[in-house]
Amino acid sequence: MGNDPSYTNQDFKVIGSRVKRPDGVDKVTGRAKYGADHNAPGQLVGLFLRSPHAHARIVKIATARAEKLSGVKAVITSADLPDLTNGDAAARDILENCMARGRALYDGHAVAAVAAVDEQTAKKALKLIEVSYEVLPHVTDVDEALKPDAPVIHEDMYTAGVDPRPSRPSNLYNVSEFGHGDVEAGFAGADVIVEKSYKTEQTHQGYIEPHACVASVSPDGTGELWVTTQGHFTYRSVCATLLGMDIAKLKVTSSEIGGGFGGKTHVWIEPVALALSRKANRPVKAVMSREEVFRASGPTSSTSIDIKIGARRDGTITAAFAALRYQGGAFRGAIPGMPWAMIGAMTSFACYDLPNVKSVGYDVVVNRPKAAAYRAPSAPMIAFAVESTMDMLAKELGIEPLDLRIRNAAREGTRACYGPVYGPIGIGATLEAVKNHPHMRARLKKNQGRGMACGFWFNFGGQTCTDLNIATDGSVTLTVGTVDVGGSRASLSLIAAEELGIPYEQVKAHIADTGSLGHNDTTEGSRGTFSSGMAAIFAARQAIGVLRERAAIMWDIPVDDVAWAAGHARARGRKHSKLKPLSLAAIAAASPTTGGPIAGHNESVPDNAGVSFASHICDVEVDPETGSTRILRYTVVQDAGKAIHPTYVEGQMQGGAAQGIGWALNEEYVYGEDGRLQNPGFLDYRIPVCSDLPFIDTQILEIPNPNHPYGVRGVGETSIVPPLAAIGNAISNAVGVRMNHVPMSPPRILKELERRDAL
Amino acid sequence: MAAVLVTTKINGDTVEFACPPEETLLSVLRNRLGLTGAKEGCSTGDCGACSVTLDGRLVCSCLVLGAEAEGREIATIEGMADQDQLHPLQRNFIEYAALQCGICTPGFLMAARVLLERNPDPTESEIRYALAGNLCRCTGYDKIVRAVQATAKELRRPEKNKHRRKKA
Numbered sequence: 001m002g003n004d005p006s007y008t009n010q011d012f013k014v015i016g017s018r019v020k021r022p023d024g025v026d027k028v029t030g031r032a033k034y035g036a037d038h039n040a041p042g043q044l045v046g047l048f049l050r051s052p053h054a055h056a057r058i059v060k061i062a063t064a065r066a067e068k069l070s071g072v073k074a075v076i077t078s079a080d081l082p083d084l085t086n087g088d089a090a091a092r093d094i095l096e097n098c099m100a101r102g103r104a105l106y107d108g109h110a111v112a113a114v115a116a117v118d119e120q121t122a123k124k125a126l127k128l129i130e131v132s133y134e135v136l137p138h139v140t141d142v143d144e145a146l147k148p149d150a151p152v153i154h155e156d157m158y159t160a161g162v163d164p165r166p167s168r169p170s171n172l173y174n175v176s177e178f179g180h181g182d183v184e185a186g187f188a189g190a191d192v193i194v195e196k197s198y199k200t201e202q203t204h205q206g207y208i209e210p211h212a213c214v215a216s217v218s219p220d221g222t223g224e225l226w227v228t229t230q231g232h233f234t235y236r237s238v239c240a241t242l243l244g245m246d247i248a249k250l251k252v253t254s255s256e257i258g259g260g261f262g263g264k265t266h267v268w269i270e271p272v273a274l275a276l277s278r279k280a281n282r283p284v285k286a287v288m289s290r291e292e293v294f295r296a297s298g299p300t301s302s303t304s305i306d307i308k309i310g311a312r313r314d315g316t317i318t319a320a321f322a323a324l325r326y327q328g329g330a331f332r333g334a335i336p337g338m339p340w341a342m343i344g345a346m347t348s349f350a351c352y353d354l355p356n357v358k359s360v361g362y363d364v365v366v367n368r369p370k371a372a373a374y375r376a377p378s379a380p381m382i383a384f385a386v387e388s389t390m391d392m393l394a395k396e397l398g399i400e401p402l403d404l405r406i407r408n409a410a411r412e413g414t415r416a417c418y419g420p421v422y423g424p425i426g427i428g429a430t431l432e433a434v435k436n437h438p439h440m441r442a443r444l445k446k447n448q449g450r451g452m453a454c455g456f457w458f459n460f461g462g463q464t465c466t467d468l469n470i471a472t473d474g475s476v477t478l479t480v481g482t483v484d485v486g487g488s489r490a491s492l493s494l495i496a497a498e499e500l501g502i503p504y505e506q507v508k509a510h511i512a513d514t515g516s517l518g519h520n521d522t523t524e525g526s527r528g529t530f531s532s533g534m535a536a537i538f539a540a541r542q543a544i545g546v547l548r549e550r551a552a553i554m555w556d557i558p559v560d561d562v563a564w565a566a567g568h569a570r571a572r573g574r575k576h577s578k579l580k581p582l583s584l585a586a587i588a589a590a591s592p593t594t595g596g597p598i599a600g601h602n603e604s605v606p607d608n609a610g611v612s613f614a615s616h617i618c619d620v621e622v623d624p625e626t627g628s629t630r631i632l633r634y635t636v637v638q639d640a641g642k643a644i645h646p647t648y649v650e651g652q653m654q655g656g657a658a659q660g661i662g663w664a665l666n667e668e669y670v671y672g673e674d675g676r677l678q679n680p681g682f683l684d685y686r687i688p689v690c691s692d693l694p695f696i697d698t699q700i701l702e703i704p705n706p707n708h709p710y711g712v713r714g715v716g717e718t719s720i721v722p723p724l725a726a727i728g729n730a731i732s733n734a735v736g737v738r739m740n741h742v743p744m745s746p747p748r749i750l751k752e753l754e755r756r757d758a759l
Numbered sequence: 760m761a762a763v764l765v766t767t768k769i770n771g772d773t774v775e776f777a778c779p780p781e782e783t784l785l786s787v788l789r790n791r792l793g794l795t796g797a798k799e800g801c802s803t804g805d806c807g808a809c810s811v812t813l814d815g816r817l818v819c820s821c822l823v824l825g826a827e828a829e830g831r832e833i834a835t836i837e838g839m840a841d842q843d844q845l846h847p848l849q850r851n852f853i854e855y856a857a858l859q860c861g862i863c864t865p866g867f868l869m870a871a872r873v874l875l876e877r878n879p880d881p882t883e884s885e886i887r888y889a890l891a892g893n894l895c896r897c898t899g900y901d902k903i904v905r906a907v908q909a910t911a912k913e914l915r916r917p918e919k920n921k922h923r924r925k926k927a
Contacts, residue, residue: 024853027861030796258862658899
C-alpha cells in the first residue's frame with residue numbers, strides 16, 4: 001500500500017511490526033501509576049478557590065479565618081507568588097493564569113489556595129476565605145469582543161502587527177498575514193466566487209485524567225514534583241522561573257499520563273502546589289476536579305471565520321482568502337510569537353497549490369479560560385471553513401468535490417500558503433487513495449449522505465536528548481525524555497532494536513525524570529516518535545561505534561577492521577577470517593575489562609519533522625425529526641511517512657477522527673449571559689461514547705520524509721483536522737442544508753431544516 | 760462525624776477499614792486501601808473510569824459510599840488476573856492495542872467482563888451499548904470493541920483455551 005519512492009527502499013527487520021507495548025501489562029492490571037496515584041509521606045491536600053465571576057476586581061481577600069482553622073497548614077494568594085518573570089510577557093501570563101493578580105479574568109480563575117491535613121479540612125478552609133469582588137463588564141464571544149463598545153479586558157493591550165499602532169487599547173492583540181500572489185487579481189480572473197462565514201464553538205481536549213501533582217519543596221531550595229504532563233522538562237523550567245528556584249534544583253518526574261492532547265503542555269495547578277508546599281514545608285498533593293478541568297484548564301479557541309474562494313470554470317482555483325478571528329481566553333496565545341489565529345491562518349490553504357492566496361489572523365482576548373493547544377491546534381476550525389467552502393465551490397462549478405481537490409492539490413515544489421516550498425508530500429496520494437477506496441462506491445439511502453475533506457498539520461521536531469545503555473547481559477536501556485502519550489515506548493524500542501540488530505524484547509524504554517537527562521521539549525506537535533526516535537537512532541549508532549571499539553580490543557585488531565551487522569561485530573578481510581562474529585551480548589559481557597559501560601548518547605534539534613496530510617471520508621444519516629446525526633461509516637487516509645508501529649499509528653488516526661466527530665456534532669462550551677460556564681461536566685459536555693461511533697477504517701500511506709533516516713513523519717495530530725468539514729459536507733449531501741456553525745448539534749440542524757422547508 | 764467501621768471482601772480477601780460516612784468507595788479503595796487501579800475521572804458517574812463490581816454488578820465506585828461495602832463482595836481491576844495469568848480480556852486489550860494512555864482501561868475491562876459474563880455472544884451493537892458508560896478519549900473505541908469481540912469468540916471455544924487457568 002502507498003508510494004515507494006526510489007530514494008528510500010529500506011529493508012527493515014523489526015520496524016513496521018505490531019509488537020506488544022512494554023507498558024501493556026501494567027496498564028491492564030491497574031499497576032501503572034498516573035498523576036493521582038502517587039503519595040508522599042506527610043502530604044497535605046491542596047485545593048483552590050476560584051472566581052464565580054467572568055470579570056471582577058478583587059477588592060480584598062481575607063484569609064485569617066481559614067488560616068486559624070485546625071489542620072490548615074498554608075493559605076496562599078497572589079501575594080505569595082511575587083512576579084519574578086523579569087519582563088517575560090508569556091511567563092507573566094502563566095503566573096497570572098495560575099493565580100489571579102488583582103482581577104479575576106474568567107469564571108473559574110483561581111484566586112486563593114489552601115493546603116490542609118485532609119480534604120474535608122481543606123474544603124472547610126476554602127469556605128472561610130472571604131473575597132470581596134467588584135464585578136466588571138465581561139465579554140465571552142469572539143465577535144462581541146471586537147465590537148467598538150466591548151469591555152476592554154486589558155487596558156495595556158494595543159494591537160500588534162498593524163501599522164500605525166492603534167491609539168486605543170482593545171481586545172484584538174495581534175494581526176498576522178500570510179500568502180502570496182495578488183488575491184484581487186485572482187478573484188477578478190475567476191468565473192465563480194463562493195463566500196461564506198462560519199463559527200465554531202469552544203471545545204476541550206477532554207482527557208479522562210484530571211490534572212494532578214504531588215509537590216515537595218525543601219527549605220534548602222530544592223524541590224520535587226510528580227506530575228501528569230506532556231512535558232516535564234518544560235514544567236520544570238516554568239515552575240522554577242515562577243518560584244525563583246534554580247532549574248536544576250527542581251526534579252520533575254512525569255507520571256503515566258491519562259491523556260493530554262495538548263492540554264498538558266501548560267502548567268495550571270503545579271506552581272501553586274509548589275508554593276503551598278514551600279509555605280507549609282510539607283508535600284502537597286493537588287488534583288483538579290472535573291469541573292475545574294473544564295472551567296480552568298485550557299480549552300481550544302472558539303472562532304469566527306470568513307472564506308472567499310474563486311475558480312475558473314475548469315475548476316482551477318484563481319484566488320483564496322480567509323479572515324480568522326480566534327479567541328485565546330483572557331490571555332495572549334500560549335506559544336510565544338505564535339498566537340492561535342496566526343497558526344490557523346498558516347494552515348488555512350496548506351492543502352492546495354494556489355497562485356494567489358491570503359490569510360489574515362485576528363487574535364482576540366475574551367473572559368474565558370486561557371486557551372491551550374488541542375491536537376493540531378487551530379487547524380480543525382479553519383479546515384471546517386475552507387473545506388466546506390470547497391464543496392460549495394464544487395457544487396457551483398458542477399465538479400465532483402474530490403476532483404476539485406485533486407485538481408488543486410499541493411505537490412512537491414508547491415509554495416505553501418504559509419511560505420515554504422514543499423518537499424515530497426502526501427496530499428495528492430491521500431486524495432487518489434480516497435478516489436479508489438470502496439467506501440466511495442458504497443450505496444446510500446434516504447437522509448444519508450457522504451462527505452470528504454482534507455487536513456494538514458506542520459509537525460514539530462524540537463529539542464531532544466536520549467541515552468542508550470547496554471547492560472552486561474546484552475539487554476538495552478533506552479532512556480528518553482519525551483513523555484509516552486500513547487505507546488511511544490513500543491515504537492522507540494523498535495527503533496533501537498532495528499539499529500542494534502537485536503530483538504525488540506531485548507530493549508527496555510524508560511522515561512527519565514528531569515534529573516537524569518538533558519532538556520527535552522514537550523511531547524507536542526506529533527514529535528514523540530519522530531524526535532526521540534531520531535535521537536534513539538543516533539544514540540544507537542554511537543553505541544555501535546563503542547561496540548566496534550570493544551570488539552577490536554577483544555580481537556586485538558584495528559577498529560577499522562570491525563564492521564557491525566545484524567547485532568554482531570564482524571571482522572572484515574581475509575586476514576581475520578578465523579575470527580567468529582561477536583554478539584552484542586558477548587561484547588557487553590566483556591565490557592568491565594575492555595573499558596567499562598557501553599553507551600550511546602544523542603542531543604539534537606531534529607527539525608523538518610515532515611508535514612502531514614490526511615483525507616477523510618464520512619457517511620452520515622440525519623434524522624429529520626430530531627436533527628440528530630449518526631455516523632454510519634468513517635475512513636481515514638493519512639500519510640505517516642513510515643509507520644514504525646502500524647497499530648498505534650492507526651490508533652492515532654482513529655482517536656483523532658473520534659475527537660473531530662465529537663467536535664463536529666456535540667461538544668461545545670456553553671456560557672450564560674452572566675459569563676459563567678454552564679456545562680462543566682461530562683454529562684452536559686458530551687464527548688463521543690462507544691455507541692455513538694462505528695468502526696473507523698484506516699489506510700496508512702507511506703511517503704517517506706526525506707529528513708528522517710527511516711522516513712518518519714509525525715502522525716498524532718492531523719487526524720483531528722478533516723472531520724468537522726467531512727461531516728458538514730456529508731450532512732449537506734444528506735439533507736441539503738449547509739451548516740456553518742459547529743457543533744452541528746440537533747437544534748442547529750433542525751433550524752436549518754426548517755429554514756430549508758420554508759423556502 | 761465519627762468514622763464507620765466496615766468489613767467487606769475485596770478480590771476475595773476480607774478487608775476492614777474505617778471511613779467517614781460520606782466518603783466514597785472510590786476514595787476508600789484509592790486512598791485507604793492503596794488500590795489505585797480504579798481512577799477518578801469525574802466523580803459524577805459520567806466517565807466510568809472508577810468502575811468496579813459490587814456483588815457482581817457493575818457500579819461507578821464514585822457513586823457508592825464506602826459504608827455501603829459492608830458485608831458485600833467487591834471486585835476491582837487488581838483482582839482480574841489469576842496470579843500471573845492475565846484474564847483473556849486483559850491479554851486481548853494488549854494484543855489489539857485497545858489502549859493508548861490507559862487511564863480508562865481498568866474501567867473498560869471491568870465493564871467488558873460483566874458484559875461477557877452475562878452475554879457470551881454479544882453483537883457489535885450490544886458491546887457498544889454495554890460500554891457506553893465508559894469514556895475513552897484516545898482510541899475512538901475501534902480497537903476496544905475488536906478486543907472484546909475477539910475475547911468473546913475465544914471464550915466461546917474453551918477447548919482452545921485449556922491451558923488457561925481461568926476463563927471469565
